[in-house]
Amino acid sequence: MSTEKVIVEKHPTYWLVRINNPERRNALSEAVVDGLIAVTAEVAREKAVRAVILCGAGDKAFCAGADLKERKAMNPDQVRVFVGKQLAMMNAIAASPKVWIAALQGACLGGGLELALSCDLRVANTNTVAGLPEVRLGIIPGAGGTQRLPRLVGMAKAKEMILTGMRMCAEHAQAMGIVNRVAEDHEAAAIELAGELAKAAPISLTQAKRAVDAGWDLPLEAGMLLERACYDVTIPTKDRLEGLQAFAEKRAPNYIGE
Numbered sequence: 001m002s003t004e005k006v007i008v009e010k011h012p013t014y015w016l017v018r019i020n021n022p023e024r025r026n027a028l029s030e031a032v033v034d035g036l037i038a039v040t041a042e043v044a045r046e047k048a049v050r051a052v053i054l055c056g057a058g059d060k061a062f063c064a065g066a067d068l069k070e071r072k073a074m075n076p077d078q079v080r081v082f083v084g085k086q087l088a089m090m091n092a093i094a095a096s097p098k099v100w101i102a103a104l105q106g107a108c109l110g111g112g113l114e115l116a117l118s119c120d121l122r123v124a125n126t127n128t129v130a131g132l133p134e135v136r137l138g139i140i141p142g143a144g145g146t147q148r149l150p151r152l153v154g155m156a157k158a159k160e161m162i163l164t165g166m167r168m169c170a171e172h173a174q175a176m177g178i179v180n181r182v183a184e185d186h187e188a189a190a191i192e193l194a195g196e197l198a199k200a201a202p203i204s205l206t207q208a209k210r211a212v213d214a215g216w217d218l219p220l221e222a223g224m225l226l227e228r229a230c231y232d233v234t235i236p237t238k239d240r241l242e243g244l245q246a247f248a249e250k251r252a253p254n255y256i257g258e
């Protein structure tokens, strides 16, 4: 469901979710975080949807991180509670059964970059500026940045970004391995990627994502067992049989997410 601050465009195989707070460079206000929590829960129930594209309104920012104006009015306890809620929202996206694609443009800073890191794939407009400036604001990344970034790019590069608060362009972010694709039109590139995902069976995507994510921190042997458990989920599905049937009939499969 759309809210004033989070607009949802529903397509049969993907949803496009737009943070709509352009006057604050799509900063993560309480209303934005609440809207994203709601949409993450809602899309999880849609069997045929494979992907969620997350983008920002206007042409200046994906998301400029925490809403620093709202934050200024909070007392320390309120900050603690809100930071926890923000992290829970990003963890829910990371654990979502759908594939989340962050379509980046302009400012992608602090919590904005952490939000992008909680997604599975990232495409970036050439105008993207990404960074984790928190240490320059007297705090540290508090929504997974210190944990997800090193896992993605390695310890040395992550420490350089986190400890210096440096800002980087799209090409640099791609060279670092943060961004999958750089494009003139980031939303078109994300929609194209969602089109590729639409060729896959929804349950396969969910289980493949789970195998990669949950296996990451496991010893290899335990990871193999986890992969096997994820594979087993696909065996009794109608879509597995449809994949075999479509292959035999030399046609595209029609997957339903069951």
Ligand code: COA
Residues within 6 Å of the ligand: 023, 024, 025, 027, 060, 061, 064, 065, 066, 067, 068, 069, 070, 107, 109, 110, 111, 133, 134, 137
């Ligand atoms: N929270 C709240 N408001 C924000 C914001 C944020 N994170 N980022 C930008 N805004 C607001 C600005 O205060 C400004 O509001 P105003 O018009 O009332 O003055 C408006 O958005 C436009 O910002 P401005 O700085 O004029 O635009 P810009 O395009 O030149 O720069 C940024 C955009 C995002 C690069 C710059 O605003 C910035 O560095 N923001 C802080 C980002 C940050 O440190 N985030 C990490 C938080 S932990």
